Amino acid sequence: MTTKGDIFVPVDALAKIASSNEVHGKLVLRYVASDEIFVVHGVETSRGVRRQVDIAREYHALRAGNGSYEGRWIESPNGALHVVHAELRRRPGAMMTPADFKELSGVRLDAGMKTLIVVTHDAGVSADLRAGGVETYAGWHLTREGATPASIAIEPATHGLSQLEGRWPLSELSDMNIAVVGCGSIGSVAAEALAGYGVGSLQLIDPDRLQWHNLVRHSLDRGSVGRSKAIALAESLTQRWQRKSYFAHDLDVVRDAGVFRALTSDADLVLCTADGIAPRRVVSHVARRAKIPAIVACVLDGGAIGEVLRLRPTPRFGCLLCVRAHMEEQGAIDAEADQELAYGTGTSHLPMTAVPSDLKFVGVLAAKAAVATLLESRFGDAAQRLPSEHAVIGLRPAGDLSAPFDVNHAADVVWRSIPAPRPECVTCNP
Template sequence: MKRLLLLVPHNAASRIRNGGSWGKITYRISDADNVGAIIALSIGNGPVIPTPLEPKNHFLCSGDTCSGQLWYRADPDLHAMWWNARRLNKACQLEAFKNCIAGGWRNPPSTGSYLALTFSPDAPAKFPDVDITEFAAWLVTAEGVTPVAVEVQSSKVGMAQLSATWPTKTMSEISVLVIGLGSIGGAAAHALAEYGVGTLRLLDPDRLLAHNLVRHVGPPEGVGRLKVDVIKQQLAALRADTVVETHPWDVIESAHLVRGLLLSVDLVLCAADGVAARRVVSHLARRAKKDAVLACVLADGSFGEVIRLRPWHDHGCLVCRRATLADKGGIDPEPGLDAGYGTGTTHRPMTAVGGDLHLLGRLAAKTAVATVLERRGHTDQKLPGEHLLLALRPEIGWAPPFDLTRNGETRWLPHTPPRPGCPTCEPA
């Protein structure tokens, strides 16, 4: 059985840090999980004031309540004893524990125990070479004192925890439009939120259906709902730093509305099915002078593709890029993309599994984030090319550059220039 773990909300830790030498504790415990959380405490004999656990739907917000527990201010040596006792999996002597307590001592019952939380602000500095913390927890009995694992919740939550190593403020200012919330787009939306994108605008008219579940990030209980709403609900629970807006539109039928949306975003990521949808996004993004990232699978899942389109005079649109590939002896990989998965060619069923599609969605998200950050001066985000090919289940016989032969092999290609007379690339 796992050792008991005690969770200390940041507001409970703050009250203890702010004064007093002891106090009373009330906590809730889940015996099935062998974990408890402080939900109220006092300073000395003062009132026991609630210290709510976050988030409000935490599983320990309901459960069995245990009152009459204690916290003590303690000598740093006691926390060194706690560290060593946990390492050796043994108990400490009751008298040694008592001698390290600053005040408010209560003897344990002759049979039974009580939970004690100890606070020693000088412990980390006194023992810098080992992981001695300012808080420790104990199960106090007449026979001895057993160390208990403790976790103090930080007041800094979400992406703010990564601010020392990741441009969280910049990311919080970024807005991305995601078009197509299927298996690839849903995974991309999750990844964008994990990178800390401040605002996601999700666009897809389709509902999550039962046959989607084998590949989609959406759960069974979401079947029947719009995909954009399923993803929004997931991200609200998992990534509160990201604001999510939903638009149940078809990008082709509602191109005039999408044109307006593009004015308020930094980049558009398209994972919509079909050649037409991808070409519409390519055209709209170019006209709005926005970067676009397109992601799809080819050959019924044999290859993954991520294309970055820049609204620059020497970078061609999607149609130009495909035409240039054909001129160089390549083949058009997209004829079957307007059909549903597995129906492009009758003798070749769709082979991509959810993990491959989610991987591609995350690569598209990484490409999108790198693109926006590079534009904002983060030179470490420069990508090796503009067109990524990934072998998922490679097949022999494809013409270059789709001649990948090893599973997991990647290839980056450069941009290609606009084609003369292109209605997308030529100035309006």
Template sequence: MTSADTHPSGVWYRTTAELAVQAYLLIRQQQALTFEAFKAYVPEARDPGAGRYIAITFTEAPPEIAPGRVLPQFTAWMVSRDGAQPENCDVETDRGQLSALAPHWPIQELKGQRVLLIGAGSIGGAAATALSGYGVGTLDIVDPDRLRYHNIPRHICSSNAVGRYKVDALAKHIGLKWAETDVSGFRIDAIADADLLRPLIDMASVVVCTVDGVEPRRVISYLCKRAGRPLVLACVLADGRYGEILRLRPFPEVGCLECQRRALDASGQMDLEPTLDRGYGEGTRHNPMTAVGTDLHLMGSLAAKTAVATILNELGHMDQILEDDNAVVALRPEAGLAEPFDSARAMSIRWYPSAASYPDCLACRPA
């Protein structure tokens, strides 16, 4: 209903199945009962006088109107002398929002999983929201920065959060939508506080990295490789023209991030990762925005899906097997680039396998 009394009062009435059928038909026909007809079904209905009131009717055993389709137990009525107008009534229960997805989605299994998200920027914010929406039970978010005005065109949080630490703003944002996710924020730097990352990585089922810059990504790759934890890296490259997802699983035959880049170079393909150090731009006339916020959110959602698919596949869900480990997504493709960034059509996704580790790699070498 789009209106209510400023001093509302309401009543509940227990009724028979006949009124449930009447309500169903009246709602479909956008019609109402006269007050006298409503009172015939509900003898205890009080007279609204010159005003009106909201009544909720409850039918203990509503009838089935089609195979497997039972009428609702509750109906809301706006009651006045002019008549009783029925409306559909949603009933809130103490069951969580995500629990309603079961049994079609493995909510209970994901509820017991813990994901570490490093980077709470534009991609990280979207990844955090998507991970919560998938039903991940515990989410640890790492980022040392505050949200600034130039972040807002790309970030999932609104301008109301400007000045807050990104991890705190994201925790509040997720709490309003997905209260079932336990979110913790850590204001630490991936490089300066690498020692503080180690216990968080050890507790995680999978790590998602959305930070900018070559150096922090290398550090996180090294830590995850040593800890034996799967890592999903997400970014946009070439001024936002391409998105990239790299999944580095903790197998001896799978190389770290540096091995992946080295393999691209050795095969004559293209490595655009160094452009990450240029950032996305701050929206000034000297350094314009180059990455579209919604494209960044898309990459965050894909990173979350990759992480969740990795978890579920490990738990035996064969419908969550990915085509390969690494993917390049054409967002605003540019002609003339080498593989794997040679997609010519928007939204084409090129999958390719992870490269093996190099024998002389310090990160991949057995301890």
């Protein structure tokens, strides 16, 4: 049998080993040749008693493999064994003699003519040693010639976002509720990013169904064609992040403005990525009246540039109509032109014609702007302060646009402020 292969140990295998009164026992492993991995599928918990390891169905690769290969687990070996393991891993091709392995592990193992997979555990590895690369679990390939270190993957007891506890403000964001208007190519990516940031609740709003022409740019796959974008996205996020706080609303914010207004009463922020002038204007108006910030994101000028606009309900900053009126006065591009035409059509610029990765770039930046806004305004997190209110992103700019859209290089992100409310604006001055 080949000696190649990382060792994967599911958390249920660890639990079965911990429940044993023995200090060593046998393992049953499957070898997945296509990926060159060994997966623990059975554990001997007492002499002659082997118990099957429970592996979640979604781990398709870990449940695959052919044949049953013999291995060993050893609990509480000599403290030096894992130090030697770390040293040997730094020296490709190095190995320990069988005699040395027996002395340090405290168990005599005879690999015979084959390779024996061994998993050792040393709960006494100090924090200083762990900082130096010494692990509490170690994997070995043992042959008659000696023991060589193997890479080992241990399933953690805690999965998902909780792994970020202490490194990211999860508790603060877990109470946040963001309404995402538009679950298309930008919105689906933004929603995924918001979930990854740990936002507690997402209200996913879109009246459309996923169609074939959406697939090239959308985060959903072929299995969702024909389904409501909002519903399919909510289910996808639930499966990905194992949380039941993603809610789908199959509604049009223009036609169903009253329902949308009710949703914003419990929202902390609205992120709008919907196509068309009307949805963006409704979002700007309703968010302002609800006294919550809104993030508006889109691509413009045939996918040449992206835009992320933060609208905050303060006397310092105007609404979307105030911003657009100011741009028109300055002779800038008509950012709203032709957005009401059919998908992929238009003359001044073509809506939603950017390539998939550029749309993802805009979507992730919009999500970051949303999270940063909440963390700074609600919790005073200075590390999340945005440069300003209006970001223009160079995707494939021709350099022929007027300010504020005058970016000249790909991946340029230029932030500028936005004007104060117009005296005659009925949104800002009801």
